[in-house]
Amino acid sequence: MSQAHGEALLTDLYQLTMLQSYLEHGYTDTAVFEFFVRKLPRTRAFLLAAGLEQALDYLEGLRFTGPELEWVRRSGRFSRDFADWLEGFRFSGEVHALPEGTVFFADEPVLRVTAPLPEAQLVESRLINLLHFQTLIASKAARCVLAARGSLLVDFGMRRAHGAEAALLAARACYLAGFAGTATVLAGMRWGIPIYGTMAHSYIEAHDDEAEAFEHFARSHPDNAVLLIDTYDTEAGARKVVRLAERLAAAGIRIRGVRIDSGDLAAHARRVRAILDQGGLREAIIFASGNLDEHELARLLETGAPIDGFGVGTRLDTSADVPYLDCAYKLMEYAGRARRKRSEGKATWPGRKQVWRERDAEGRIVRDVLTVEGDPQPGEGLLVPVMRDGRRLAPPEPLEAVRARARRELERLPPALRRLEPAETHFACEIAPALRALAAEVDRATGGG
Amino acid sequence: MSQAHGEALLTDLYQLTMLQSYLEHGYTDTAVFEFFVRKLPRTRAFLLAAGLEQALDYLEGLRFTGPELEWVRRSGRFSRDFADWLEGFRFSGEVHALPEGTVFFADEPVLRVTAPLPEAQLVESRLINLLHFQTLIASKAARCVLAARGSLLVDFGMRRAHGAEAALLAARACYLAGFAGTATVLAGMRWGIPIYGTMAHSYIEAHDDEAEAFEHFARSHPDNAVLLIDTYDTEAGARKVVRLAERLAAAGIRIRGVRIDSGDLAAHARRVRAILDQGGLREAIIFASGNLDEHELARLLETGAPIDGFGVGTRLDTSADVPYLDCAYKLMEYAGRARRKRSEGKATWPGRKQVWRERDAEGRIVRDVLTVEGDPQPGEGLLVPVMRDGRRLAPPEPLEAVRARARRELERLPPALRRLEPAETHFACEIAPALRALAAEVDRATGGG
Numbered sequence: 001m002s003q004a005h006g007e008a009l010l011t012d013l014y015q016l017t018m019l020q021s022y023l024e025h026g027y028t029d030t031a032v033f034e035f036f037v038r039k040l041p042r043t044r045a046f047l048l049a050a051g052l053e054q055a056l057d058y059l060e061g062l063r064f065t066g067p068e069l070e071w072v073r074r075s076g077r078f079s080r081d082f083a084d085w086l087e088g089f090r091f092s093g094e095v096h097a098l099p100e101g102t103v104f105f106a107d108e109p110v111l112r113v114t115a116p117l118p119e120a121q122l123v124e125s126r127l128i129n130l131l132h133f134q135t136l137i138a139s140k141a142a143r144c145v146l147a148a149r150g151s152l153l154v155d156f157g158m159r160r161a162h163g164a165e166a167a168l169l170a171a172r173a174c175y176l177a178g179f180a181g182t183a184t185v186l187a188g189m190r191w192g193i194p195i196y197g198t199m200a201h202s203y204i205e206a207h208d209d210e211a212e213a214f215e216h217f218a219r220s221h222p223d224n225a226v227l228l229i230d231t232y233d234t235e236a237g238a239r240k241v242v243r244l245a246e247r248l249a250a251a252g253i254r255i256r257g258v259r260i261d262s263g264d265l266a267a268h269a270r271r272v273r274a275i276l277d278q279g280g281l282r283e284a285i286i287f288a289s290g291n292l293d294e295h296e297l298a299r300l301l302e303t304g305a306p307i308d309g310f311g312v313g314t315r316l317d318t319s320a321d322v323p324y325l326d327c328a329y330k331l332m333e334y335a336g337r338a339r340r341k342r343s344e345g346k347a348t349w350p351g352r353k354q355v356w357r358e359r360d361a362e363g364r365i366v367r368d369v370l371t372v373e374g375d376p377q378p379g380e381g382l383l384v385p386v387m388r389d390g391r392r393l394a395p396p397e398p399l400e401a402v403r404a405r406a407r408r409e410l411e412r413l414p415p416a417l418r419r420l421e422p423a424e425t426h427f428a429c430e431i432a433p434a435l436r437a438l439a440a441e442v443d444r445a446t447g448g449g
Numbered sequence: 450m451s452q453a454h455g456e457a458l459l460t461d462l463y464q465l466t467m468l469q470s471y472l473e474h475g476y477t478d479t480a481v482f483e484f485f486v487r488k489l490p491r492t493r494a495f496l497l498a499a500g501l502e503q504a505l506d507y508l509e510g511l512r513f514t515g516p517e518l519e520w521v522r523r524s525g526r527f528s529r530d531f532a533d534w535l536e537g538f539r540f541s542g543e544v545h546a547l548p549e550g551t552v553f554f555a556d557e558p559v560l561r562v563t564a565p566l567p568e569a570q571l572v573e574s575r576l577i578n579l580l581h582f583q584t585l586i587a588s589k590a591a592r593c594v595l596a597a598r599g600s601l602l603v604d605f606g607m608r609r610a611h612g613a614e615a616a617l618l619a620a621r622a623c624y625l626a627g628f629a630g631t632a633t634v635l636a637g638m639r640w641g642i643p644i645y646g647t648m649a650h651s652y653i654e655a656h657d658d659e660a661e662a663f664e665h666f667a668r669s670h671p672d673n674a675v676l677l678i679d680t681y682d683t684e685a686g687a688r689k690v691v692r693l694a695e696r697l698a699a700a701g702i703r704i705r706g707v708r709i710d711s712g713d714l715a716a717h718a719r720r721v722r723a724i725l726d727q728g729g730l731r732e733a734i735i736f737a738s739g740n741l742d743e744h745e746l747a748r749l750l751e752t753g754a755p756i757d758g759f760g761v762g763t764r765l766d767t768s769a770d771v772p773y774l775d776c777a778y779k780l781m782e783y784a785g786r787a788r789r790k791r792s793e794g795k796a797t798w799p800g801r802k803q804v805w806r807e808r809d810a811e812g813r814i815v816r817d818v819l820t821v822e823g824d825p826q827p828g829e830g831l832l833v834p835v836m837r838d839g840r841r842l843a844p845p846e847p848l849e850a851v852r853a854r855a856r857r858e859l860e861r862l863p864p865a866l867r868r869l870e871p872a873e874t875h876f877a878c879e880i881a882p883a884l885r886a887l888a889a890e891v892d893r894a895t896g897g898g
Contacts, residue, residue: 009635010613012605013646016634021669027655071638117655124649128608129616136611156461159577160773162585163614164459167578185465186458189520197462200573202780205788206476206566220470230792232895262792314773323772324609324763331651339654343679344712445657446681 008064008089009071011125016072019118020082029335031117032352033124034109035131036330040426041322045417048142048406049098049110050173051134053396055127056387059091062123091119095387098355100397101138101176101406102382103413105427107370108355109383110135117334124329132327133166134173140319141177142410143294144312146418149301152309154196155182156289157317170317176402178410183311191399196311198226198259198287205231211240218244222253226287229258229272238272242279257285257308265290266305273306285309293320294420338442349435350442355382363412371432457513457538458520460574465521468567469531478784480566481801482573483558484580485779489875490771494866497591497855498547498559499622500583502845504576505836508540511572540568544836547804549846550587550625550855551831552862554876556819557804558832559584566783573778581776582615583622589768590626591859592743593761595867598750601758603645604631605738606766619766625851627859632760640848645760647675647708647736654680660689667693671702675736678707678721687721691728706734706757714739715754722755734758742769743869787891798884799891804831812861820881 022028037047064072064086073083093115098104111131113120144153155174161167171187181194188195199217207213210232218225229237238258245255258276260268265288276284288300289311300307314320330348331339340350349370356377358367369377386393410418417427471477486496513521513535522532542564547553560580562569593602604623610616620636630643637644648666656662659681667674678686687707694704707725709717714737725733737749738760749756763769779797780788789799798819805826807816818826835842866876 006635006638007613009638010607010616011634012607012632013634013637013644014632014648015646017646017670018648018652018666021652021666022655024669025665027665031651031655033651068638121649121651124651125608126613129610129612132609133611158459158461159574160581160776161578162582162611162767163578163618164456164575165612165614167459169612183461183463185460185462186455188462189455189458189517195462197464197466199463199467200570201790201792202480202482202570202573203467203470205780205790206471206480206783208786216474216476217467217470220473221466231790232792262795318611318767318772320772323767323769327609331654334655337657341650341654341680343650343681343710346711 006068007058007126008062009068010129011122015122015125016078019122020078022118022121023082023085028116028118030114031120031331032333033113033120033329034332034353035111035127036109036328037104037106038326038328038346040106041325042422043321044139045419045423045427046103046105046139046142046413047135047325048138048177048409049102049104049135050100050138050176051131051169052097052100052111052386054130054134054169055111056095056392056396058126058130059093059095059123059387060390060392062089062091064089089119089122090390091115091123092390093119093387094385094389096383097386098382099384099405100402101409103365103409104355104382105368105429107349108368108429109353112352112383114352128327128329132325134169136319136322136325137170137173137317138177138406140294140316140322141174141179142406143420144297144316145178145410147294147298147301147420148310151297151301151307153179154309154311155179155184155316156311156313158184160314161317166317172399174316176399177406178403180309193399199228201228201231204228210237211244214240214244215248218248218253218255224256226257226259226285227255228261230260230262230268234260234263234268235271235275238275239279241284242275242281245279245281245284255281255284257287259287259289259311261288261290265307266300266303269305269307287311289313291315298420337445338438340439340442342443349431349439351435351438353435355429356380357382359412363408364414365412365417365427368429369432370429371435372438375432375434377432455517456507456575457511458517459578460571464571464574465527468571469527471567471570472531472534477565477567479563480569480780481782482562482569482778483781483802484560484576485558485777486555487775487777487795489555490774491871492770493588494868494872494876495552495554495588495591495862496584496774497587497626497858498551498553498584499549499587499625500580500618501546501549501560501835503579503583503618504560505544505841505845507575507579508542508544508572508836509839509841511538511540513538538568538571539839540564540572541839542568542836543834543838545832546835547831548833548854549851550858552814552858553804553831554817554878556798557817557878558802561801561832563801577776577778581774583618585768585771585774586619586622586766587626587855589743589765589771590623590628591855592869593746593765594627594859596743596747596750596869597759600746600750600756602628603758603760604628604633604765605760605762607633609763610766615766621848623765625848626855627852629758642848648677650677650680653677659686660693663689663693664697667697667702667704673705675706675708675734676704677710679709679711679717683709683712683717684720684724687724688728690733691724691730694728694730694733704730704733706736708736708738708760710737710739714756715749715752718754718756736760738762740764747869786894787887789888789891791892798880798888800884800887802884804878805829806831808861812857813863814861814866814876817878818881819878820884821887824881824883826881
C-alpha cells in the first residue's frame with residue numbers, strides 16, 4: 001500500500017497525549033516493544049505471520065504532512081513544541097520480525113521494535129492494525145488450503161470484507177497462504193496476484209433467455225468462459241451449456257467450465273459432471289461457491305464431489321468464526337531495563353526475546369523455546385533483523401517467495417497441527433529458565449510477586 | 450473518504466468481463482439493482498442503515514485514471530473498445546435510498562440504483578463493500594447504545610478493526626449510532642467526531658514508579674488526565690491517584706478520572722469509587738474497558754457498577770458475534786421488465802420496490818409493507834431520491850443530523866425490538882399483493898413456478 005493521506009493520524013488519541021508527556025518529561029531513551037498473540041483461538045492450531053511488508057512500508061513512510069499538522073496545531077490539545085516535533089518526525093528505529101509466511105504460536109514475538117520511546121509508542125495502533133488483520137486472514141486461508149487437498153482456491157470475499165483495505169490485504173494474505181488467486185482486480189494490479197472471475201446472476205437475468213446469455217458471454221470470452229448455471233435450474237443450465245458448446249465448437253469457441261453457487265453443491269456437481277461428460281465436455285471444470293469455509297471444503301471433498309475449484313468469500317475475508325486475535329504490542333524494555341505488565345489475566349513475558357525452533361529430520365516442528373535475546377537454544381532463531389535506522393535492510397520480499405515459505409511451512413506441519421478440529425490443548429512454546437528468571441527479577445523491582 | 454487511488458479497480462473481475470460482453474451485445478438499457486439484507490442474524494432484532502454518504506461519494510467520483518487504464522490495456526483480457534469505454538466512464542444514474550440512521554429489516558431495499566446496465570453492474574462490488582460494513586457496525590453499536598442506558602460510550606476498536614478503512618468507517622458508524630466519540634484521531638480530523646483518550650500501560654511501565662507516571666501525565670494534561678490504574682494493583686493505583694490529586698490541587702491540576710482495563714470491572718469499580726470518594730475525588734470519573742460488548746455493558750450496569758463511561762473496542766469494530774450480514778445487490782428490472790433469481794434458498798422479490806412504514810401515535814413502528822413502486826400504502830415511504838444524473842440531489846447530510854435521526858429511531862423502537870436477546874421470530878415486512886403478483890408474473894415469463 002502506498003502511504004494513505006492522513007495515515008499519520010490513523011492512531012489512537014492516547015498515543016499523541018502520551019508522546020507529548022514523554023517529550024516534556026524526557027522519556028526518550030530506547031524502548032523495546034513486541035507484537036505477539038496472547039492466546040490462540042480454540043479453533044486455530046497455529047497462526048501464519050503476515051503483514052510485515054505493509055508494516056515496514058508504514059514505518060519507512062510515516063510523516064506528518066500539512067493538513068495533519070494543521071489539525072494538531074488547531075486542536076487546542078497539544079503544545080507548539082509537540083507539533084514541531086511531529087513535523088520533524090521520522091521513524092529511526094530497528095525492527096526484528098518473523099518472515100511472512102512463518103508458522104507461529106501464542107506468546108512468540110512476531111515483530112520487535114527498538115527505538116526511542118516516543119517513536120516506538122506512536123506506531124503501536126497502526127502496526128497492530130496491519131499485522132493483526134493479515135495474520136488473521138492468512139491463518140484462516142491456510143486452513144482452507146489444508147482442507148482443499150490441492151483444489152484451486154480463489155478469494156471471492158471483497159464485497160463483504162470490512163472496507164477497501166481489508167479487501168485488498170485479504171487477497172494478499174490468501175495468496176501468500178496458498179490460494180491460487182483472487183477475484184479482486186486491484187490486488188492483481190498492485191501485487192501481480194492472479195485474478196479469476198466468472199459471471200453473476202444479473203448477467204443471466206438481464207437476458208430474456210439463459211442459453212442466449214451463455215452464448216453472449218462465451219462469444220465475448222472465447223477461451224475463458226466459466227458459465228453460472230444455477231440461476232433457474234442447475235441441471236437444465238448444464239444441458240444448455242452442452243448444446244451451446246457443440247454449436248460453438250465450429251467457431252473455435254471453447255467453454256472453460258461452469259459455476260454452481262447454491263443448493264447442495266456436492267449433489268449438483270455430481271449430476272452436472274455426468275451431464276458435461278456425456279455431452280463430451282470432459283475438460284470443462286466445475287467451480288463451486290456460496291457460503292464456503294474450510295469445514296465445508298473438507299466436507300465436499302470427503303464425499304468425493306467432482307469440484308475442481310472453489311470461490312471462498314465472506315467467511316474467509318472476515319475470518320467469520322474468529323474475527324479477531326487476542327494480540328498486543330507491549331513495552332518489554334525501557335532505558336536498558338526489562339518491563340512487564342501484571343494486569344490480571346494479561347501478564348506478559350518481559351525483555352527482548354527470541355524464539356528458537358527445533359525441527360526433526362523431516363523438518364517438522366518439534367519444540368519452540370521462548371527466551372531472552374542472547375540465550376541460544378537448539379534449532380533456529382526465528383526473529384531476524386529487517387530494519388535499521390528506520391530503513392529496510394533488504395528490498396521487500398517478493399510475494400512469491402513468501403508464498404513458497406508458507407507452502408513449505410504447511411507441508412512440514414506436524415499432523416496434530418494440520419487437523420481442522422480444535423485439539424484438547426494447544427502447542428505452546430517452552431519458556432527458557434533465563435526468561436523466567438528475568439520475569440521474577442522485574443517483579444521484584446516493581447514490588448510484585 | 451476521498452477517492453482512493455485505484456478505487457475504480459477495487460471490484461471483482463467478473464464485473465469487467467460482464468461489462469465487456471454487455472457492451473459487445475448491446476445490453477445497455479436501463480437496469481434497476483437493489484441492495485438489501487436477505488435475512489437478519491438471529492442476534493439482531495433490527496439493522497441501522499449506514500454508509501450512504503460513502504456510497505454516493507464513490508458513485509460521484511468514480512473514474513478510471515492513467516495507471517488503471519494502462520493495466521486494463523496491458524492485461525490482455527479486454528478489447529481496446531472496452532478500455533476506451535472505461536476511459537470515458539462516468540456514473541450517470543439515479544439512486545434512491547433509506548436515509549442513514551434509519552432502522553430497517555430483512556428484504557427491505559436500503560439503496561436502489563437505476564442506470565444503464567453496465568454502469569449499474571460495475572459498481573456492485575464496492576457499493577456492497579461500503580454499505581455492508583457501516584451498516585454492520587452501526588447496528589452493533591446501536592445495541593451497545595441501548596445497553597448503555599446513557600453512559601458515555603467511546604469507540605476504542607481501531608487497532609483490531611480490519612484495516613485502515615474499517616477503523617475509520619467504524620468510528621463514523623459508532624458515532625452516528627449514538628456513541629459519544631472515538632479514540633481514532635483521523636476520524637476526528639475527517640468528520641469532526643469527538644475524540645477521547647486516556648493512557649496505555651506502556652506509559653506506566655516506562656516509569657520506574659507508578660505514582661511518578663501519574664504525576665507526569667497529569668502535569669502534561671492538567672485538566673484532562675484519565676489515569677490507567679490497573680497495571681500492577683488496581684486499588685493501590687486508586688490510592689496513589691488520591692494522594693497525587695491532593696498534592697497537585699494547589700498547582701491547579703485536576704485529575705479527571707481513572708481507567709480500569711482488566712479483572713472484574715464491576716468489583717474494582719466499586720472499590721475504586723469508594724477510595725476516590727473517601728479521598729475527596731467525587732467528581733473523578735471511572736472509565737472501563739477490556740473485552741466489552743453490549744452484553745457485558747448490560748451486565749455491568751445491571752449490577753449497578755459505578756462506571757461512568759466505557760471504551761468498546763474489538764468486539765464492536767469487528768462485530769465479533771456477527772462479522773457479516775447476508776446482503777446482496779440484485780438486478781430487479783432490465784429494459785422495463787422485472788427480474789428475479791430463483792436459485793435455491795436465494796430467491797428475491799422482483800421489480801422496483803418501496804417500503805411503507807406505519808407508526809403508532811408514539812411514533813413506534815407498527816407495520817412495514819414491501820411493495821412495487823407506485824403502490825402507496827399507509828404510512829411513510831422510506832426510500833427517497835438522493836442522486837440523479839450521477840449527481841447528489843443535496844449536499845452530504847451532516848453527521849449530526851444522521852445521529853439525531855438514529856437517536857429518534859432508537860427512542861421509538863418498540864420494546865420487543867429493544868431487547869438484546871434473540872427473539873423467537875424476527876419482525877418482518879409484509880409483502881403487498883401487487884408485489885406477489887409481479888413475482889408470479891416474472892416466474893411465468895422465465896418458465897418457473
